[in-house]
Amino acid sequence: MSSVAVLVELVRRDTSGGQVKCWEHFARSAARLTERLPGGSGGTPLDLTVYFLGERERVEPLSPHVRFVMLRPVLSSAATRSADRAEDVCDLAPYHPRLAALLPRHDVWHLTHGFAFAATAVRLHHRAARRSAPRPRLIGSVHTDVPLLASVYARYLAERWLPGSHPRVEDLLADRAESALRRRRDRLLDPCERVLVPTPEGRAELASVLGPHRVALLRRGVDHELFRPDPTARDWLTRAYGVPGDRPLVLFAGRLDASKGVPLLTESVRLLRARGDALHLVMAGSGAEEDAVRRGLGRDVTLLGPLPQDRLARVYAGCDVFAFPSRTETSGNVVAEAMACGSAVVLPEGAHTTRWLAAPGFDGIVVPADSPVAWADALHPLVERPVVREAVRRRALETSRTVHPSWDRVLEEDLLPVWTQSARTPRRAGFRTA
Structure with missing residues (x-):
């Protein structure tokens, strides 16, 4: 049994972003895998620990061989956050002593970020090499x-x-x-025997630095049980948040800042309203552009703040269009979640998020330019022509159900082979922080 440590140096909350949710999904898939294999938990090919940051050290078991561990940061980045506190908190320390004490019990160290956890793992790896001591297998993945x-x-x-x-x-x-x-990033990934990336473009970029044989794809999955159409969601959304019930709802989910294209979307909605189109913008998240959005749109926007996954799923299902101008996503799981709920998605041409579309123009709309006019023109037929909107929504749902993989499938096809191949002598299974 291989013991795998995944190092996610971000705070885990109900409202955490995509990277945290990604590893929560993979961990739960690993726990389900334990139950499916012959012999129950004893038949699993790995023991998995996912490390997050937290206010205090604690262990949250998911199964006998899968768990979350929260460790306190040594040098939290919280002091550098903006007033809205929308940015993720990470650990800026060059070394994390508590993690260093726990890592030797694992065979595989999987880096997912570039701060304290990753720096500690790489330092210990180099130290073992200098002493000619047994070294763990280092794996890396790029999520943001x-x-x-x-x-x-x-x-x-x-x-x-x-x-x-x-x-x-x-x-x-x-x-x-x-x-x-x-x-x-490149320096920390250099000692990794394999680096996993979500897109072919990312693979090409890192292959030029690390070599093509060391870089592979790691897809993202979708929880189709959580994210699905819900005919009651629109009425719930109106009752819970007071959004108008007499016009199409355009949704954005993510950090409300320039990296996600929020100013562009705000101006395009303002332009549509000036043209006389009836629509209302719903935004789930918080960020530096929040006040600017309120000033720019007034009554034409409802700001929900950060939401946990179960509530966000109902918001997706209660809205008609999901507009996501961001070009900084490596994958953009919010797009897949929106499609699974039956939303008509609108995305920027050339962005990595368009890879969720099987038939651009039919199961999602691609905007050719990052300008308010181009985005307003793309949104207009979805807002004003219900037949067009419903056709895109139907195709989006079909693509989600037939093309987008589950988290269980991605774990078994993309992660397990990397974690378990050529494993060195396994360390002991199980986990105790004391």
């Missing part, structure tokens, strides 16, 4: 374009800490933040 996000947040921080600074100063800070974190 952290360098690109860093450039966006560098601009926000410049506005916050250097008010009135010249745009060139902001550009310089953004470029340097992105370059520094891209170099750091």
Whole structure:
């Protein structure tokens, strides 16, 4: 039995973002796999521990061989968050002593980020190599374009800490933040025997650095039991949040900041309303653009704040269109979730999120330009022509049911072969923090 440690140095909450949810889904799939294999839990090919950040150290078991472990950060990034506190909290320390004490019990160390957890694992790996001691297998995966996000947040921080600074100063800070974190990412991934990425483009980028034989694809799955059409959701959404019941609802879900294209979407909806189109924008999430959205749209927007997955699923099902202008996603699971609920999705041409579409133009609309006019023109027929909207919604649901894989399938086909191949002598199974 291989013991696998997945290092997700983000805080786990009900309202956490896609990377945290991704590993929650994989862990639950691993727990279900335990039950399906012959011999019950004793027949599983691995013992899985997913490490997150938390306010206190604790263990949350999912099955005898699958668990979440929360560890306190050494140097939390919480102090650098904006006033809306929408950014993810990570650990900026160069070393995490408690994690270092726990890692030796695992055979496989799977890095998913580029801060304290990953730095600690790589340091221990190098230390073992210098001592010619047995080393664990290092695996890496890329879930978020952290360098690109860093450039966006560098601009926000410049506005916050250097008010009135010249745009060139902001550009310089953004470029340097992105370059520094891209170099750091590549340096931490270099000792990994295999690196998993969600897109062919990401595979090509890292293959040029690490070699093509070391980079493979890791798809994302969909929980079709949670995310599905719900004929009662629209009435519930109106009762629960007071959204209008007499016009099409356009939904956005994610951080409300420039990295997700929120200013672009806000302006396109404002333009549609000025043209006389009847629609209402619903936004699930929080972020730096929240006040600007309120000022720009007034009564034409409802801001729900961050939502847990079960409530978000009902919001998807209660809305008609899912508009997602973001170009920073490596995968964009919110798109797959919206399609599974029967939403007509609208996405930017060339974005990684369009890979969820099997027939662009039919099961989702692709916008050719990042301009308010182009987005307004793309949204207009979905808002004003119910026949067009329903046709796209039907095709989206068909694609979701026939093409998008489950988390169980992705675990078994994409992750288990990487974790279990050529495994060295397994360490002991089970887990205790004491």
